[in-house]
Amino acid sequence: MDIPARIAAFRADGKDRYGVVTDAGIIDLTPDYGSRFEGLQEAVEAGALEELIAAAEGRAPTWAEADVEYIIPIARPEKLICIGVNFPDRNAEYKDGQAAPSKPSMFIRFPRSFTGHGQNLVRPPESEQLDYEGEVTIVIGKAGRRIAREDAYDHIAALTLCNEGTIRDWVRHAKFNVTQGKNWDSTGSIGPWLVPFRDASQLDDIELTTRVNGEVRQQDRTSRMMYDFRYIVNYVSTFCTLVPGDVIVCGTPTGAGARFDPPIWLKPGDVIEVEAQGIGILRNGVEDEPC
Known part of the structure; x- marks a missing residue:
């Protein structure tokens, strides 16, 4: 599956910007649309992603990728929800003798706990147990409450990737x-x-892979998720109203570092790549937090 249009948030020349990514570089749309959309979150809320893509048609790149710093695409989501234990083998990893749950585990993360593509994950001095979890992530584009399964995809604006580091x-x-x-x-x-x-x-059947220093650690297909994307949108929207810009991180396959014997934790110098068909590759290094 070819990667379709890609719209990134990035920092260049001391300013946060957004634009369309091409193989030749990034077409900066901030000068044209900055007065309407402060960032991609506002563009999603306005349903304007396709407008941005069309505006970049035929234009030359403004920035080389090497000259920009990627930042997380949605800077201030109202909700950033993560789904836990969403692949069959992940449940078996816990070795607690319990059957697969009938409902998903969920938790909330703060935007500050994430960094952008190409930036280093930060290992704090309080623990060496920094781990990786590669996940497909959906961004809500249309508000809704008690969204029916059959209507769920109408509420998704965009896809991205997450390394749900823990x-x-x-x-x-x-x-x-x-x-x-x-x-x-x-x-x-x-x-x-x-x-x-x-x-x-x-979304329905794409391959999701996580590599650490080139070694495949996680690999599975979204068709094997215990709670598919339609179910997730339906379930979450039952208890809370989903709004444009909400981010839902949808679960990781087996193979995180904690599940090795002995565990393999991330360390400075490691490179983690999360890749999904039709979305791209999210790549990060690791560094220790300065003391």
Whole structure:
């Protein structure tokens, strides 16, 4: 599957910008649309992603990719919701003897816990247990409450990727929640860009792969998810109103570092790549937090 139009948020010349990514570089649309849309979040809220793509047609790149710093595409979502244990083998990894749950596990992350494509994940001094989780991520484009399964795809504006980086020992600090281990600053990443959602084939059965230093650690297909994308939109919208710009991170396959014996934690110098067909590759290094 070819990658369709890609719209990225980035920082260049000291300013946050957005534009269309091509093989030759990035077409900066901020000068044309900045007065209407402060960022891609506002463009999603206005239903204007296709307008931005059309505006870049036939234009020469403004920036080389090497001259920009990618930032997370949706800077201030009202909700950033993560789905846990959403592939069959992930449930078996827990080795707790429990059957697969009938409803999804969920938790909330803060935008500050993510960084952009090409930036380093940050390992804090309080723990060496920084782990990776590659996930397909959807961005809501149309508001709704109690959205029917058959209508769910009408509410998705775009797709992106997430490395849902986690501090494992802090996840286990409490009995019923994982918030502490999921929200350290810059421990995860989202990006590299938004791919407008146009067709069910972009989600229903695509391959999702995570590599660490070139080694495949996670690989599965979205058709094997226990809770598919339609179900996720339906379920989440039952208890809260989904609004344009909301971000839902939809679950990771088996193979995170915690599941090796002994565990393999991320360390400075590692390179993690999360790749999904038709979306792209989200790539990040690792560094220690300056003390």
